[in-house]
Amino acid sequence: MADIIRELEKKSNIARQKILKMTTQCEGGHLAGSLSCTDLLVALYFHILNHRPNEPLWEQRDRFILSKGHAAPAFYVLLSMSGYFPDEELFTLRRINSRLQGHPDCKKLPGVEISTGSLGQGFSAAVGMALGYKYENHNGHIFCLLGDGECDEGQVWEAAMFASNYYLKNITAIIDRNGYQIDGPTEKVMKLEPLDKKWESFGWNILEINGHDMKQIVGAFENSRSNRNVIIANTIKGKGVSFLENNNAYHSKPCSSNDCELAIRELNQKLKQI
């Protein structure tokens, strides 16, 4: 198990480097919120999801929905690292004629289950997929990543209510609790706490973890398959690079070329220590 965790940690480091490079080179993309959820996505794509990158519509698959569509750079990096499309395509992010739209487009890119980007909506669709799987007695599980700021949306709570009303036990919501939304700290802009109690009162089982501790992440995901769980993953916006961490200036702004080089250097040093 320790080896598996170490491998996943290495993958996270590499994924972060790719996110930094693609967003800097393409001069766009929500960098900090991509780095906060990188570890969660790595665990899903390399250890948890039952999926076939060379057969994206494989009927028996688990499904992942990025409801916080703004973290598209992290999502695209994980899809390409898993083999959904070639690595070099990452550098077409947000460019004309690219399949890698600013926010995920399911009609363009394999591995995207449904188009997202407008907050709150992906989670409803994920609940719909869980309902469809339940109706079919399908064994697959639905994983859906939401931002913490996204929980301001009323639709999130409509969907949360719906999932427990229909006794869905094949869906896991993951909240990337990095503490920030565009206008500032979540507790300053629009109080979310007590977030766990809110979800609990909507009929969800709560798992709270450190969203950068790979052992905790894997443990939570492995325990989440048989119930309607919400994993509140406490994360750090801009995680992995000292000058990006908790720096909301990088919410939707990539690094300059120089800063990107510094960041890559820092990540490479950390990679050696894993």
Added chain:
Amino acid sequence: MENIIKTNMNKSTRDAFGEALVEIGKTNRNLLVMDADLSLSTKTCLFANEFPERFFDAGVAEQNMIGVASGLSKTGKIVIASTLAIFASGRVFEQVRNTLVHSDCDVKIVATHAGISVGKDGSSHQSIEDIALMRVIPGMRVIVPCDALETKKVLEKIIDIHGPFYVRLGRDEVPIITPEDEEFILGKGKVLRNGCDLTMVGCGMMVFEMLKAADILEKKGLQAEVINMPSIKPIDRDLILESCSKTKNVFTCEEHSIIGGLGSAVLETLEETRGIFLKRIGIGDCFGESGLPEELFEKYGLSAHKIVETIEKYLKT
């Protein structure tokens, strides 16, 4: 026309929808239905009673209904999502645009209680903008059947066509106008009455009003061609151009704002066509109000003889 009134086969399009759903549900096991706490009004309750395991009520949460319906469809189902038109278009506009249509979900939105014929509930429940809202979404198809028979045919047809649709139905009873053996074809309208002096193009409840208006006009010496245009998007461009180039005068009739609805769609069709006069008959730039449907049709200029009055302003009888 007199035959239509004599047969006295009045039925609301929402009733026809509810019954058709049950019929289709018997053979198509892949059909799932959702509603947002209005199944008694939309008539999806008939399906819910017959196939409770295939019916999902979202409660009073329309935005989530659209999202769940979209997700459901992505597991290989055909989903009907139904509620009142005011909520099925306006309240959920962005969910329909960004999730449902953008992802090409196999979800058919069937909206009932459209237009001012909702009556006494007043303007908060009178959807007069929904055709405009749905029509503007890239790739969305918009259908407005004129009677119970056409509603059934529309439903049977669109279930077999992949992708999103918006079907607009009414609350009130309307006479059956369309013949039993006539097929509904997406993108096609139908000439119900031939004429050479003017063309009337309409949809929904207005088709019956147009037919009555054409009778009155005939007595005044004007021969009106009446076109039923259930397929607002895609619209029957050929039929419109053919009729309009013959009559040179077009009057569009809709129980909808004149901004962005059927009239606008016909205007767009006639773009680049010279020498044609067009007047949109519909609800002006204002909200409706409470009242009986026939009183509202009268006040807002949609009744047969109000249509005639408008036409007479522009054409000599």
